[in-house]
Amino acid sequence: MEKKYDDNNIFAKILREEIPCKKVYENEYALSFEDINPQAPVHILVIPKGRYLSVADFSEKASDIEIAGLIRAIGETSEKLGLTADGYRILSNAGTNANQEVPHLHFHIFGGRNLGGML
């Protein structure tokens, strides 16, 4: 059984503007900002504005327009940062086996260098 959403998680605080972020892109349903501890020359997080834990939770509960809004935000962010020519990687950690640190759905976008093997 999946956990309940925790409104005190750090990304919920960013969405409520209680703590700052370096915003890259925003639409009605999603926000993109720089990761505080970048693992590549470009490392961006894209999050839905709604209260979702993971892709499974989002897929089950979000409306079609929220899902479209998040996927479009990933695409727009990648374009805006000029990643589409040389390529980029998208990753979303969910739960214990993936060592998810922040319990609010997020997609990492990595780019700016060759990213090596998948894991």
Ligand code: AMP
């Ligand atoms: P994950 O392990 O997939 O849950 O990744 C969580 C990510 O959130 C990590 O890459 C952290 O560096 C990043 N992170 C944590 N706090 C912040 C913050 N305040 N602003 C931006 N990124 C953050």
